[in-house]
Amino acid sequence: MTPRHHPSQDLIASCAAGTLRPGAALVVRAHIARCPTCRAEAGFFESLGGALLETETPAPMSAGALDRALAAIDRPAPAPPAPARVRSGRPALPHGLDGVTMGKRRWIAPGVTVTPVTTRHNSRELVYLLRIGAGMVLPRHTHAGCEFTCVLEGSFSDSAGRYDPGDFIATDESIEHSPVVARDGPCVCLAATDSPLVMRDLVGRIFQPLAGI
Numbered sequence: 001m002t003p004r005h006h007p008s009q010d011l012i013a014s015c016a017a018g019t020l021r022p023g024a025a026l027v028v029r030a031h032i033a034r035c036p037t038c039r040a041e042a043g044f045f046e047s048l049g050g051a052l053l054e055t056e057t058p059a060p061m062s063a064g065a066l067d068r069a070l071a072a073i074d075r076p077a078p079a080p081p082a083p084a085r086v087r088s089g090r091p092a093l094p095h096g097l098d099g100v101t102m103g104k105r106r107w108i109a110p111g112v113t114v115t116p117v118t119t120r121h122n123s124r125e126l127v128y129l130l131r132i133g134a135g136m137v138l139p140r141h142t143h144a145g146c147e148f149t150c151v152l153e154g155s156f157s158d159s160a161g162r163y164d165p166g167d168f169i170a171t172d173e174s175i176e177h178s179p180v181v182a183r184d185g186p187c188v189c190l191a192a193t194d195s196p197l198v199m200r201d202l203v204g205r206i207f208q209p210l211a212g213i
């Protein structure tokens with residue numbers, strides 16, 4: 001299934017330029033690995049960055065450098081290898097997300113686990129895999145800062161719509177929601193945030209210290 005919810009062009013450009021926070025870049029790359037459209041866009045920005053670097057040197061830009069960058073828009077993006085499953089039962093991260101360490105999976109509520117993810121650059125962001133059982137409803141919450149999420153397995157819905165594997169969601173303090181997981185299977189999401197969630201109900205406030213998110 002091709003994702004229907006995508007990162008902004010600014011996020012893809014920042015990711016391609018290497019200026020995005022490591023955790024946020026991880027989530028954007030998880031989406032790009034499943035989205036041919038955004039993969040082509042990221043390829044274009046990377047080619048363009050290379051062409052611009054050439055213009056910063058005293059030597060003249062090599063013949064065809066800009067043409068190569070522009071051609072990247074039309075070039076079909078190569079498909080990445082399919083995500084591999086890990087024998088421990090942990091959901092596998094898409095290939096290409098190197099430099100990532102998975103922590104110990106923590107049970108935080110019936111049907112809900114959190115697995116901390118450490119990025120290579122040891123960022124102060126909170127990055128984690130969240131696994132929620134089929135049909136479960138997450139406590140109502142909002143976000144004190146920016147949170148980026150990519151669905152890896154399963155699907156969930158909130159008042160804004162339905163999110164399936166590969167879909168990318170950006171949330172901030174303007175969004176208050178209570179996601180509901182589809183009844184046909186658990187949902188696994190990769191999320192990165194620069195500040196903890198703000199729980200709006202009692203159940204959430206009880207379980208938040210256990211989750212560490």
Ligand SMILES: [Zn+2]
Nearest residue numbers: 006035037038
């Ligand atoms: Zn996309």
